Amino acid sequence: MFDDLRDLYQEVILDHGRKPRNFRRLEDADRHAKGDNPMCGDRMELWVKLAEDGAIADAGFQGRGCAISMASASLMTETVRGKTQAEARELGEKFRSLAMTGTCPDCGTAIADEMERLQVLGGVSEYPSRVKCATLAWHTLNNALDQKQEAARSE
């Protein structure tokens, strides 16, 4: 009945949705933000630990929401670890374009591997009402890095 949905709900997404990675509060975090899509009920909290040079040493999150939002946050925390803040922001920007269009033609070689990992979420572009679920984590990361107090929203 749902075979053709495997493009959206790939096994990787279901797996990250069921067992999100880095699903933990970082007690010694340097950056922190909340993400909240109140209309659809996706909410999360993100913690970031910075290295001495300002790069992202570790990232963890906790939250509740749909499989897409949880898998996206999980994949994000894995992907941004070890990246500079500028690289993480660029990834976020490219990811949003991927989520909206399904492709990322100008994703340069420098971040090609990371984008390939995130490509599993490209299927949401077929479902306009679900794009916000996939991008909430990245909006939350931006708010954390910008040290914004208010919760990030993507709806």
Next chain:
Amino acid sequence: MDGAMMSPGFDVERVRQDFPILSETVRGKKLVFLDSGASAQKPRAVIDTMVRTMETAYANVHRGAYNLSEKATAAYEAARSGVARFLNAADEREIVFTSSSTAAINLVAHSYGRGVLKAGDGVLISEMEHHANLVPWQMLRDAHGIELRVARITDAGELDLTDVEAKLADGVVKLVAVTHMSNVLGTVTPAARLATLAHAHGAKLLLDGSQAAVHRRVDVQAIGCDFYVFTGHKLYGPTGIGVLWGRMELLERMPPFLGGGDMISEVSLERFLPAPVPARFEAGTPPIIEAIGLHAAIDYVEAIGMEAIEAHERVLVDHATAKLSQIEGLTLLGRAQDRGGVFAFALDNAHAHDLATLLDRTGIAVRSGRHCAEPLHARFNVESTCRASFGLYTTLGEVDYLAEALVKAREFFN
């Protein structure tokens, strides 16, 4: 399966032919539209009436001394009479056209709320109100100092009448404003009993009939309520048209809500004299085509018969209750004795939005989220739900298909 077997005189397959959209496909699948509680589909009769009006009989109303305007005015006022008959109002002037149920409730909250209620008076709502029957009262509380009380509901999703009575007991509450049928739980509230209770304690009763008027015969005089609101687009009519019915003696005590053309009897640069009811509440050019479309929708359901529609729906509700209850891992919100065709549910291993996306792939349209009833979801401690809501065109086969899809969805996420 053919509902006609159980509901004599009602042939659901024939009814379905009246709705052009039901032959549409969604992502290659036959459309199974289970979101009529959000907005219902439109029969050919409504579509044609509105098109014909624009093509042959359209002009502004109550203004022109020319033939077209007279024709449009007659059709607009005939719609008012049609609505009055539909609700069994004592007087057709008690029918006020608004743009929606939301606008109708806001009209009462603003006009009756500020014009008749005094600071310190109480308004009693319930935990299962749509935001449209919650936020206007919060706004009135903040602006005008009324006391807002909230009646509890039981775990079964029924209004707790003991709590209603307790909150009326001190006589502070002057207006009870509750739903006639919950848009999430499907619960039909005991309207006549509420009217008796409210009146016994010196309060008036407003019923939000946005859902109920679609599924039941509503007789405002038999119920004994004081205000009743409903909307066109859930009753197979167009968007942009809603109805406020109020008892004449109450409407006459209410000041105008919006100012503008059509709501005055005299105006100078210094002052105005408001027009009589209902024109007093219909400032500006009204939704003319929409009112005429609503009239066509009422004629359509009346031709089928509200009793036949209710009987068809009872069969659907019993069938859906039995089918959905059997699904492992599925929680149904609310189990009211008296309920209509609205089912909110959650699966233990799937978020409502993931579930709605899956169902969409099978052609099934359901709503997901909190259905404009956030406090109600908090009351049942659920983040969000999917909601299947039925219309007169819903079939037993569609209910079976939904149940089958839910079982498969649960397997998918395992």
